[in-house]
Amino acid sequence: VSLAERRCELPHDRGSTALVVVEEPAAIGSELLDWVEGRSLHVVTSRPILEMHGEEALGGLSRAARDWQVHEVPDGEAAKTPEVAGRLWHDLLAGGARRDSRVLTFGGGSVCDLGAFVAGTFMRGLALCHVPTTLLAQVDAAVGGKSALNLAAAKNVVGVFHHPERVVASTRLLATLPRRELAAGLVEAIKMAALLDLDLLAALERDLDDLLGGAGGPAWADIVAAAQRTKAGVVTRDPREAGERRVLNFGHTLGHALEVDLDFGVLPHGEAVAHGMRFALQLAEARGLDRGFAQRLEALLARLGIPPLPRPDTRNLLRVLQHDKKAGPEGVIWVLPTAPGRWEAARLPGDQVAAELEVFVARHCGAC
Amino acid sequence: VSLAERRCELPHDRGSTALVVVEEPAAIGSELLDWVEGRSLHVVTSRPILEMHGEEALGGLSRAARDWQVHEVPDGEAAKTPEVAGRLWHDLLAGGARRDSRVLTFGGGSVCDLGAFVAGTFMRGLALCHVPTTLLAQVDAAVGGKSALNLAAAKNVVGVFHHPERVVASTRLLATLPRRELAAGLVEAIKMAALLDLDLLAALERDLDDLLGGAGGPAWADIVAAAQRTKAGVVTRDPREAGERRVLNFGHTLGHALEVDLDFGVLPHGEAVAHGMRFALQLAEARGLDRGFAQRLEALLARLGIPPLPRPDTRNLLRVLQHDKKAGPEGVIWVLPTAPGRWEAARLPGDQVAAELEVFVARHCGAC
Numbered sequence: 001v002s003l004a005e006r007r008c009e010l011p012h013d014r015g016s017t018a019l020v021v022v023e024e025p026a027a028i029g030s031e032l033l034d035w036v037e038g039r040s041l042h043v044v045t046s047r048p049i050l051e052m053h054g055e056e057a058l059g060g061l062s063r064a065a066r067d068w069q070v071h072e073v074p075d076g077e078a079a080k081t082p083e084v085a086g087r088l089w090h091d092l093l094a095g096g097a098r099r100d101s102r103v104l105t106f107g108g109g110s111v112c113d114l115g116a117f118v119a120g121t122f123m124r125g126l127a128l129c130h131v132p133t134t135l136l137a138q139v140d141a142a143v144g145g146k147s148a149l150n151l152a153a154a155k156n157v158v159g160v161f162h163h164p165e166r167v168v169a170s171t172r173l174l175a176t177l178p179r180r181e182l183a184a185g186l187v188e189a190i191k192m193a194a195l196l197d198l199d200l201l202a203a204l205e206r207d208l209d210d211l212l213g214g215a216g217g218p219a220w221a222d223i224v225a226a227a228q229r230t231k232a233g234v235v236t237r238d239p240r241e242a243g244e245r246r247v248l249n250f251g252h253t254l255g256h257a258l259e260v261d262l263d264f265g266v267l268p269h270g271e272a273v274a275h276g277m278r279f280a281l282q283l284a285e286a287r288g289l290d291r292g293f294a295q296r297l298e299a300l301l302a303r304l305g306i307p308p309l310p311r312p313d314t315r316n317l318l319r320v321l322q323h324d325k326k327a328g329p330e331g332v333i334w335v336l337p338t339a340p341g342r343w344e345a346a347r348l349p350g351d352q353v354a355a356e357l358e359v360f361v362a363r364h365c366g367a368c
Numbered sequence: 369v370s371l372a373e374r375r376c377e378l379p380h381d382r383g384s385t386a387l388v389v390v391e392e393p394a395a396i397g398s399e400l401l402d403w404v405e406g407r408s409l410h411v412v413t414s415r416p417i418l419e420m421h422g423e424e425a426l427g428g429l430s431r432a433a434r435d436w437q438v439h440e441v442p443d444g445e446a447a448k449t450p451e452v453a454g455r456l457w458h459d460l461l462a463g464g465a466r467r468d469s470r471v472l473t474f475g476g477g478s479v480c481d482l483g484a485f486v487a488g489t490f491m492r493g494l495a496l497c498h499v500p501t502t503l504l505a506q507v508d509a510a511v512g513g514k515s516a517l518n519l520a521a522a523k524n525v526v527g528v529f530h531h532p533e534r535v536v537a538s539t540r541l542l543a544t545l546p547r548r549e550l551a552a553g554l555v556e557a558i559k560m561a562a563l564l565d566l567d568l569l570a571a572l573e574r575d576l577d578d579l580l581g582g583a584g585g586p587a588w589a590d591i592v593a594a595a596q597r598t599k600a601g602v603v604t605r606d607p608r609e610a611g612e613r614r615v616l617n618f619g620h621t622l623g624h625a626l627e628v629d630l631d632f633g634v635l636p637h638g639e640a641v642a643h644g645m646r647f648a649l650q651l652a653e654a655r656g657l658d659r660g661f662a663q664r665l666e667a668l669l670a671r672l673g674i675p676p677l678p679r680p681d682t683r684n685l686l687r688v689l690q691h692d693k694k695a696g697p698e699g700v701i702w703v704l705p706t707a708p709g710r711w712e713a714a715r716l717p718g719d720q721v722a723a724e725l726e727v728f729v730a731r732h733c734g735a736c
Binding site: 013082083085086089090093095096117120121122123124125146151152153155157158159160161240323 | 381450451453454457458461462464485488489490491492493514520521522525526527528529663691
């Protein structure tokens with residue numbers, strides 16, 4: 001893969017986002033230097049990320065900025081609350097942020113989601129870049145212009161569209177992630193590959209053990225770049241999720257409900273989506289999906305070594321599903337594969353979903 | 369004025385806003401019936417407005433909606449806080465709001481600003497209508513797609529662009545407003561007229577005493593429609609305030625700072641803007657504005673009978689001005705008239721502003 005293929009553009013209604021994948025964190029600085037130079041830079045991050053990678057990844061930028069301020073937020077989903085957003089608004093104002101200031105997120109998907117929300121709502125929108133440090137953020141959360149907060153009863157229910165100007169992902173940062181977190185991130189790549197990019201699916205099947213085993217090296221950059229390109233294509237064609245962009249919700253309908261039912265943070269997002277994909281495959285088979293393709297995806301998910309699903313409260317799960325923000329007047333929409341690389345958006349009767357869910361829980365939580 | 373002239377369209381990047389001025393509140397229902405029918409309708413309002421005008425203005429809609437929920441918020445600027453927005457998000461979710469639900473604001477400028485922010489950020493944007501009940505909201509806050517929250521140290525610093533689908537203003541509702549509130553609302557109309565629409569300025573000069581004295585009748589509808597049309601023209605040409613839309617900030621630079629310095633709510637927004645316009649006229653004269661036009665505007669403002677400016681803390685005012693969200697790297701931008709119907713956006717040295725402010729306060733707060 002040439003370096004050119006590790007860059008792509010995502011055009012949107014306010015301009016374009018440059019998506020760049022580099023290997024070494026030291027290369028991040030040169031990608032953002034002109035964006036930061038002479039500006040007031042506000043970094044949204046969490047302390048562990050900053051301590052582990054801050055100097056290496058952002059040290060040069062901190063010296064290039066006219067003014068450099070770090071806004072620490074909690075790790076994980078705990079960052080994505082109205083309270084934390086409110087604190088960040090106050091801190092930006094107290095820190096002298098103005099319309100020409102820059103916001104840079106440095107962390108995982110939650111930091112992206114929160115930072116983009118705060119940047120998108122402060123003074124009706126500050127310029128934003130993402131420097132995602134987890135696989136999940138690199139292939140998914142940082143790409144596509146969404147932002148989000150959670151409320152106690154629903155995930156990602158508050159948010160605006162606010163596109164970053166650039167996304168710079170260093171794949172060397174992935175080497176420090178625990179295997180479980182890498183696996184959770186790969187779920188989002190598998191999700192897109194299965195319904196949109198069969199070449200990427202084949203590459204994931206071929207390289208999965210190397211990637212998870214720490215022997216990934218340059219393969220990571222290729223996988224991340226390919227997944228970003230696939231997502232960017234979808235978002236470009238359907239920026240506001242009127243149609244095709246729904247495909248990215250494969251596995252997320254039950255996934256989000258599981259996260260809410262089990263309280264945010266108990267189940268990592270990628271793992272929740274993996275369980276959701278398995279459930280979607282079960283629903284899809286009931287609508288005629290070829291068993292071979294379902295087995296192929298299940299086999300790939302199994303290689304991730306994701307822990308078994310904790311037993312959910314199925315009655316509560318069904319209630320939470322009704323709050324799904326993608327539910328319309330006729331009910332929840334399920335993204336279901338119909339064949340390799342193909343999918344449909346289906347509304348299913350509530351009683352069918354309830355019955356399938358009982359089967360699913362009995363099958364996957366048998367021992368728990 | 370024909371009825372057709374009391375309707376105009378404000379095109380924007382997500383469609384178009386219909387701006388409609390009616391006289392009787394009973395006519396509001398027919399303008400919104402199709403928008404509400406069979407939908408879940410969430411009304412953001414305050415209790416006094418609802419008790420005084422709710423049945424008359426919205427009764428028909430409440431029966432046409434599939435589901436009707438009222439979300440009460442505090443009166444005035446107290447509504448525009450992150451805490452109230454957070455409560456509304458929770459209430460919308462608990463009330464079963466979905467992507468196809470409708471949000472209708474019913475109240476003054478603060479209700480518009482808050483309701484539009486919450487609608488614009490809930491599920492990344494719910495459909496919105498404004499039914500503004502104060503003059504200020506009818507001619508200004510409801511028009512143009514802005515939304516806003518205040519933080520303790522700055523006004524309107526949090527917000528997104530989220531255009532309403534329709535704005536329906538009933539001018540009969542104005543008859544119940546105290547004269548002081550009408551006067552404050554007229555300030556925004558005078559602001560636009562002075563720099564953009566000299567016909568409107570002449571109409572205001574001609575009709576002002578009737579309007580304030582309760583003998584306005586149909587004249588109100590003409591004034592409101594003309595002011596909306598003038599603002600809609602500016603917003604259409606410059607939706608995101610890259611240039612011409614700045615003109616709407618005439619009087620607002622010092623005005624917002626006065627509101628912050630005196631704590632929100634002490635000084636009604638329109639009165640703060642009137643003081644800000646007087647200060648802008650003083651600055652403009654120093655840059656060569658013809659004394660005759662300055663005197664003409666001062667005379668019109670004087671007829672409003674606005675109470676004298678409470679003595680501000682000038683040192684704090686200057687500090688608050690530095691936080692103005694429209695400040696750029698070279699300082700605060702002042703919108704200053706240069707001639708009747710003409711204006712400039714000027715950056716002034718901080719020491720000049722400080723000196724002029726001392727003169728201004730000495731001149732206008734002499735007795736306090």
